[in-house]
Amino acid sequence: MRFLLSFVVLSLGLFVIAEPTVSPYVRREKRVRIPEGWSLKGRHHPDAIVPLRFALTQRNIDAIGEYLMEVSHPESKKYGKHWSAGQILERFTPSGETIEAVRAWLFENGFESNRVRVTPNKGWIEVFATTEEAERLLQTEYNVYSHTTGKEHLACYSYHLPSHIAPHVDFVTPTVHFDSRLTRRSESSDAQPARAVGQPGSGSSPKTTGGFAGSIASDLSTCDQFITLDCLRALYGFYYSPVSASKNSYGIVEYTPQAYIQSDLDMFATNFSQALYGKAPYMVSVDGGYAQAQYQGFDYNGESDLDLQYGMSLVTAAQEVTLYQVGDMVEGASFNNFLDAIDGSYCTFEGGNDPTQDGIYPDPYGGGYEGPEACGTAKPTYVISTSYSYNEADLTPFYTARQCAEYAKLGLMGVTVLYSSGDYGVAGNNDLCLNPNGTQTLGGKVFNPSFPGTCPYITSVGATMVPRGSTVYEPETACEEIIYSGGGFSNYFAMPEYQKKAVDYYLRNYYPDYPSDIWNSTGASRAYPDISANGANYVVAVDGQFILVYGTSCSSPVSGAMFTMINDARLAVGKSPIGFINPTIYSTRFAGLFNDITVGYNPGCGTTGFNATHGWDPVTGLGTPNFPKLLAAWLELP
Structure with missing residues (x-):
C-alpha cells in the first residue's frame, strides 16, 4: 500500500504499478x-x-510503523502500552x-x-x-x-x-491477481482436499527422512543425531515452569487438511513428557476447521504433530496451548481467513476475504462448511506461531502490504507473531527461483524471498543444527541437512528502521559476492530472518512411529514457546506482554542476548546462498535464543 510502506525500488524490474498514461x-x-x-x-x-x-x-496507514515502534521499542516512554481493537479501528x-x-x-x-x-x-x-x-x-x-x-x-x-x-x-x-485459491472443485475432485497439502503455500511443510532404527539415549550424548526436548532445553537454557498460566496461552496455527492425531501426542508424551498424556490442545475452529482423520500420513499429520508435541511440551502441561484449526476439507483457507477470525475489525473494516485468494464461507458451491465465516470469533493469544508460508512472488505487492498492515495492528495490540522463514535457502517453496520477467521456475537464477517472512511487522525464524560429532555445549551452525534456512532480502518491503544498523553492518563487512541482478542489492529492503532455532533431526511421533523431522517448521514453534514463557514471567509481576519483539531484539540493549551463529550457508538458485557470520546475517538472523538472558532483560523493561 502507498500507504503502508515505501516499496523498495527494485533493480530486478519484476512488476509495474500506477504507470501514468496520456489519458486521465x-x-x-x-x-x-x-x-x-x-x-x-x-x-x-x-x-x-x-x-x-x-x-x-x-487513514493514517503511513504512520503505522511509527505507532508500532512507540509501543515496541525498549527506549520508548510508551513501551508496552498496547492499543485496544477499538483504538485501532478508530485510527485507521x-x-x-x-x-x-x-x-x-x-x-x-x-x-x-x-x-x-x-x-x-x-x-x-x-x-x-x-x-x-x-x-x-x-x-x-x-x-x-x-x-x-x-x-x-x-x-x-x-x-x-x-x-x-x-x-x-x-x-x-478480481483483476490481475493470480494468487488464486483454487476453491471451485472439478467434478472429479469432491473426495480430495481443495488445496495441496502444506497449506497455505505448497512446499512450506516440514521434511522427513522417515523412521529410524535403534533407541534414543536418555542423556544428551546424541543430540547431533536426535533432537529431543532435553536437547532443546540444554541448547537454549530453557528451564522454566509457568506461574501465571491462567493469564496466558500459546497459539499455534494449522490449516486443514493438516491435523494432529491424539494417539501421536500421547505416544510422544509417554516417552518425553508424561504429564501431557491424554491432554489435547484447546482447539478453536475457524471456518469449519477440525482435526480431520480421513487422510493420514506425514503430509497430513507431520506439521501439526510436530508443532503441538514440542509446543505443548516446552510450555509444560500447566500452560494451555490454543490450536487455531483453519479451513474445512473442501474450501481450504488462507492467512486472511485466520486473521478474520482473531480480529473482527480486519474481517469487516479491512473488507473480509478476497475471493481470488481466501476460502469463502459459507461454501458457495456446496459440500463444504456452510456456517457463517469466522469474523472476530477467536481471541488472539499473546504469541502466535505459524509454520506455513508463500513465496513473496506468489502474491501481489498490494495484497502483501494489506496483510502486513494487519500484522502491525496485532503488534499494536500486544501480539507476538512468528513465521518460519522457509526451507529452501535463497530459493522459494518447492525450490522455485525467479526469472528476470517475474516468473518462478526450477531453473530460475534470481533469489525468491518468502512471505510473510519479509513483512517488517512479524518475526521471521530461520533454522540451525547441531553439527555431526558436536554437543549441545558447542556452537550450532546454520541448518544444512535436508533443509536450508530461508533468508535474504525482500523485493517488496523497505528496510525497517529497527534493523538498519544490524543489516548495514552485514552489508558493509560481508557484502555478498553476487551480481546485483539476482538479489535485491539495494541495501534498502527488509532483510530476514530475524532469529533462528534448531531445525534438524527432531524426534516426532507421526502415525504411530517416531520419525526424524527437519525444517523451520521446527524452529518457529520452539521459539514461540520461549516467548510465551517470557510473557508468563512478565504477566506474573503485572507487566504487559512483550508484543512485537523486533525493535527490542535489534536494540543495543539486547545486544549479545542471542547465540551468534557464524558457520553455514543457505544455498539455492544455483548458488551457495548467503553465509552465516558474526552479527546478524540473512541465514540465521541475530542467532538463537539464550533464554535466561532474554528473560532477565525483558523483566527489566517496564
Whole structure:
C-alpha cells in the first residue's frame, strides 16, 4: 500500500504499478504473465456478473510503523502500552472523503445506489457489475483462465483508475491477481482436499527422512543425531515452569487438511513428557476447521504433530496451548481467513476475504462448511506461531502490504507473531527461483524471498543444527541437512528502521559476492530472518512411529514457546506482554542476548546462498535464543 510502506525500488524490474498514461486514467496494476499451470480459455461473457471489490485507502496507514515502534521499542516512554481493537479501528478507518469519492465515481458511471455497497466498517466498496460494465469502468478486458486441475479463474492483464480516484483505492478484485485459491472443485475432485497439502503455500511443510532404527539415549550424548526436548532445553537454557498460566496461552496455527492425531501426542508424551498424556490442545475452529482423520500420513499429520508435541511440551502441561484449526476439507483457507477470525475489525473494516485468494464461507458451491465465516470469533493469544508460508512472488505487492498492515495492528495490540522463514535457502517453496520477467521456475537464477517472512511487522525464524560429532555445549551452525534456512532480502518491503544498523553492518563487512541482478542489492529492503532455532533431526511421533523431522517448521514453534514463557514471567509481576519483539531484539540493549551463529550457508538458485557470520546475517538472523538472558532483560523493561 502507498500507504503502508515505501516499496523498495527494485533493480530486478519484476512488476509495474500506477504507470501514468496520456489519458486521465492511470494504470493501477499490471500482471507480468500467466502463471505456470494456467492457460487462457477465452473472453468472459459480456453479460456475466463480476463481483468488483474496491479496497479503500485507510487513514493514517503511513504512520503505522511509527505507532508500532512507540509501543515496541525498549527506549520508548510508551513501551508496552498496547492499543485496544477499538483504538485501532478508530485510527485507521477510511475517511468519509475516500468513501464518497469512490461512490460518486461509480454513480457517475451508471451504477445505481442500490448496487453499490459499503462494507460495515467502511473498508471496501462492493458492486456487482456485468463484464461489459466492469471493462468500461476499469479500462480493461476480462478473460477466463483454466488451471490444469480443472479450476477456472477470472482475471485481466491490467486495469486503470481515474487519476482522482487512484489515491482513494489500494487495489481492485478480481483483476490481475493470480494468487488464486483454487476453491471451485472439478467434478472429479469432491473426495480430495481443495488445496495441496502444506497449506497455505505448497512446499512450506516440514521434511522427513522417515523412521529410524535403534533407541534414543536418555542423556544428551546424541543430540547431533536426535533432537529431543532435553536437547532443546540444554541448547537454549530453557528451564522454566509457568506461574501465571491462567493469564496466558500459546497459539499455534494449522490449516486443514493438516491435523494432529491424539494417539501421536500421547505416544510422544509417554516417552518425553508424561504429564501431557491424554491432554489435547484447546482447539478453536475457524471456518469449519477440525482435526480431520480421513487422510493420514506425514503430509497430513507431520506439521501439526510436530508443532503441538514440542509446543505443548516446552510450555509444560500447566500452560494451555490454543490450536487455531483453519479451513474445512473442501474450501481450504488462507492467512486472511485466520486473521478474520482473531480480529473482527480486519474481517469487516479491512473488507473480509478476497475471493481470488481466501476460502469463502459459507461454501458457495456446496459440500463444504456452510456456517457463517469466522469474523472476530477467536481471541488472539499473546504469541502466535505459524509454520506455513508463500513465496513473496506468489502474491501481489498490494495484497502483501494489506496483510502486513494487519500484522502491525496485532503488534499494536500486544501480539507476538512468528513465521518460519522457509526451507529452501535463497530459493522459494518447492525450490522455485525467479526469472528476470517475474516468473518462478526450477531453473530460475534470481533469489525468491518468502512471505510473510519479509513483512517488517512479524518475526521471521530461520533454522540451525547441531553439527555431526558436536554437543549441545558447542556452537550450532546454520541448518544444512535436508533443509536450508530461508533468508535474504525482500523485493517488496523497505528496510525497517529497527534493523538498519544490524543489516548495514552485514552489508558493509560481508557484502555478498553476487551480481546485483539476482538479489535485491539495494541495501534498502527488509532483510530476514530475524532469529533462528534448531531445525534438524527432531524426534516426532507421526502415525504411530517416531520419525526424524527437519525444517523451520521446527524452529518457529520452539521459539514461540520461549516467548510465551517470557510473557508468563512478565504477566506474573503485572507487566504487559512483550508484543512485537523486533525493535527490542535489534536494540543495543539486547545486544549479545542471542547465540551468534557464524558457520553455514543457505544455498539455492544455483548458488551457495548467503553465509552465516558474526552479527546478524540473512541465514540465521541475530542467532538463537539464550533464554535466561532474554528473560532477565525483558523483566527489566517496564
